[in-house]
Amino acid sequence: MSAQPIHGPELIPRPAQTPTALYEAVAALIPHRLTEMTAEQARAMTEAVEHNSLKPLLRFTMKWAVDIEIARHPETLAELHRAEYLANHAETPEERRQQAALAGAIVNAAVEAVRG
Known part of the structure; x- marks a missing residue:
């Protein structure tokens, strides 16, 4: 994390x-x-x-x-994708929770950033 x-x-x-x-931003970043x-x-x-x-x-x-x-932020996007993947393929409930929490923290930080 x-x-x-x-x-x-x-x-x-x-x-x-x-x-x-x-x-325009979507077209530039995630077309x-x-x-x-x-x-x-x-x-x-x-x-x-x-x-x-x-x-x-x-x-x-x-x-x-x-x-x-x-x-x-490409590093953050990659980290989010990785956390989502690992949450969906976790072998234990604890690993699933940890990765889901990381994904949630990334999204929450983005919400706070855009709200200013």
């Missing part, structure tokens, strides 16, 4: 939390996820209209801002 969940050099500056800026992002944005927009609420759009924005925050 690392002492600092988000670490290593940044590939790009943290983008603004707008759909356009987030889309294989553009289709997923576009589909989630469409669902969020539909839900926002149906419920007359901005909450689905805010959830969409936060989710992608967090994913981008992690992807901006």
